[in-house]
Amino acid sequence: MMLRNGNIIIPMTYDSRQQAADITELEQQCSRADSIQLSSDLEHLVKKDGDHALLCYREDQLIGLLSWFASGSGEAQINGMVHPDYRREGVFRSLVERAGQDIAPLGIHKLSYKIPGGSETGLGAASALGARFSRSEYAMSYDPLTTLQPVPEDLQLLPATQADWEFMISCSSQAFGESEEETREYFTETDEPERVTYIAWAEGRALGLIRVNYINEDTAFIHNFCILPSWQGKGVGGKVLRQTLGLLLQKPYPVIRLSVVTENVRALNLYIRAGFKVRSEFKYYSGSL
Numbered sequence: 001m002m003l004r005n006g007n008i009i010i011p012m013t014y015d016s017r018q019q020a021a022d023i024t025e026l027e028q029q030c031s032r033a034d035s036i037q038l039s040s041d042l043e044h045l046v047k048k049d050g051d052h053a054l055l056c057y058r059e060d061q062l063i064g065l066l067s068w069f070a071s072g073s074g075e076a077q078i079n080g081m082v083h084p085d086y087r088r089e090g091v092f093r094s095l096v097e098r099a100g101q102d103i104a105p106l107g108i109h110k111l112s113y114k115i116p117g118g119s120e121t122g123l124g125a126a127s128a129l130g131a132r133f134s135r136s137e138y139a140m141s142y143d144p145l146t147t148l149q150p151v152p153e154d155l156q157l158l159p160a161t162q163a164d165w166e167f168m169i170s171c172s173s174q175a176f177g178e179s180e181e182e183t184r185e186y187f188t189e190t191d192e193p194e195r196v197t198y199i200a201w202a203e204g205r206a207l208g209l210i211r212v213n214y215i216n217e218d219t220a221f222i223h224n225f226c227i228l229p230s231w232q233g234k235g236v237g238g239k240v241l242r243q244t245l246g247l248l249l250q251k252p253y254p255v256i257r258l259s260v261v262t263e264n265v266r267a268l269n270l271y272i273r274a275g276f277k278v279r280s281e282f283k284y285y286s287g288s289l
Contacts, residue, residue, distance in 0.1 A: 005090075006058060006059075007056050007057065007063070007064075007094070008056070008058075009054055009055070009056050009057075009094065009095060010054070011052070011053070011055075012053035012054065012055050012067075014045060014046055014047060014048055014050060015046070015048075020045075020046050022055070022062035023040050023042055023045070023055075023062065023065055024042065026040070026064075026081060026083060027039065027040045027042070027081065029083055029084065030081045030082070030083065030084060033084035034084075034118075034119055034120075034121060035118075036116055036119060037116075037280065038081055038116060038119070040065060040067070040079070040081065041067065041079055043215050043219060044067070044215065045067055047194075047215075047216070051067045051068065052068050052069065052099075052102065053065065053066065053068075054066045054067075054095050054098055056082075056094065058086065061083075062083070063082065063083040063085075063086040063091060064081070064083065064092060064094075064095055065080055065081050065082075065095075066078065066079070066080040066092070066095035066098075067079045067080065068099055068103065070108060071112065071186075074107060075111070076103050076108045076111055077111075077114055078099070078113045078114065079114045080092055080095060080113075082121075082125075087121060092125050093128075093129065096111075096129065100289045103289065108289075109288060109289055110286060110287070110288055110289075111286070111288065111289065112134065112284050112287075113125075113126045113131055113284065113285045114282055114284060115282060115283050115285065116281075116282060117136070117280070117281035117283055123283070123285075126285040126287070127285075129287055130287055130288075131285035131287035132285060132286055132287070133283065133284075134284045134285060135261055135263075135283075135284050136261070136262040136263075136281060136283050137259045137260060137261055137262060137282050137284065138259065138260050138262055138268065138278045138281055138282075139257065139278070139281070139282060140257065140258050140259065140271055140276040140277060140278055140279060141255065141256065141257045141258075141276065141277060142245065142255075142256035142274075142275055142276050142277075143275050144254065146274075146275030148242065148249065148275070149242055149274075150242075151242050151243055151246040152239040152243065154202060154239075155201065155236070155239045155240065155243060156202070157199070157210070157240065157243040157244065157247065158198065158199055159196060159197070159198055159199075160196075160197040160198065160209070164197075164206065165187075167206050167209075168197060168199075168209055169183045169184050171206070171208060171209055171226055171227075171228055172187075172224060172226055174228065174229055175208075175226030175228070175229065176226060194214045195211060195212070195214070196211065196214065197211045197224075198210050198211070198212070198244065198247075200227070200239075200240045200243070202236070207227060207228055207231045207236055208225075208226055208227035208228055208231065208236060209224065209225075209226060210224070210225040210241075210244050211224040211225070212244065212248070214253075218253065218255050219253065219256075220251075220253040220255070221256075221257050222256065222258040223258065223259070225237075225240070225267075227240070237267075238270060238273070238274070241270065241271070245274065245275070258271065258276065259282075
């Protein structure tokens with residue numbers, strides 16, 4: 001796609017080493033200019049069937065990046081950055097408009113912009129696009145120097161099977177307050193080989209679930225961690241988390257990450273007690289196509 005200012009927007013080729021190198025360079029340039037550590041989430045872009053990405057080039061220089069993935073509930077999560085020398089020239093807006101051509105046919109009408117908490121340019125871009133503040137999240141990672149507490153033996157963590165499908169939908173829907181229809185759609189969209197769901201069992205009953213996205217050989221991302229409401233507040237969550245950490249540290253995975261909504265104090269404290277530390281904060285703004 002050729003723009004009037006001579007910029008070219010192209011889809012990223014996931015196995016292009018040159019494009020990956022260009023993205024890394026853009027990430028570093030933006031981080032230096034904004035005095036914060038920005039992330040392109042490159043690990044999600046360089047694998048087959050990973051996140052979608054659009055690249056904006058001026059001649060041979062990458063000046064803009066937009067990546068997105070469907071996060072369920074008819075919403076696409078947007079991450080992007082623009083070279084500091086080419087801001088306020090409509091680069092990001094052009095990327096959003098081009099992405100809309102791919103997103104709209106999927107029945108997705110809402111956009112969620114992921115912005116580092118300290119990025120004034122990012123917050124300004126979201127405001128210019130008419131987006132409104134939705135929530136804040138902490139990005140956390142496990143401290144490898146933590147002494148892992150004993151893994152409980154009265155609880156089992158087993159990979160989910162097709163027979164667990166309806167429990168997964170019911171448990172997640174109850175815990176997160178979303179409809180079963182939305183939850184079913186989300187689990188269907190994220191049913192991938194590298195994303196494994198584990199069911200927590202005790203006394204012959206399923207009590208909760210936790211999912212792990214095995215991003216690469218070094219990094220695992222914990223998400224969709226939930227316990228049935230009737231079992232919350234009884235220490236089950238801590239046991240499930242320790243079981244999961246024990247599993248991941250055996251592999252071993254040197255990088256274990258997760259995100260938590262800043263207002264969810266109980267979950268935040270649970271993760272801190274288990275050995276996770278806050279690394280950064282992100283703000284999410286909601287907009288529409």
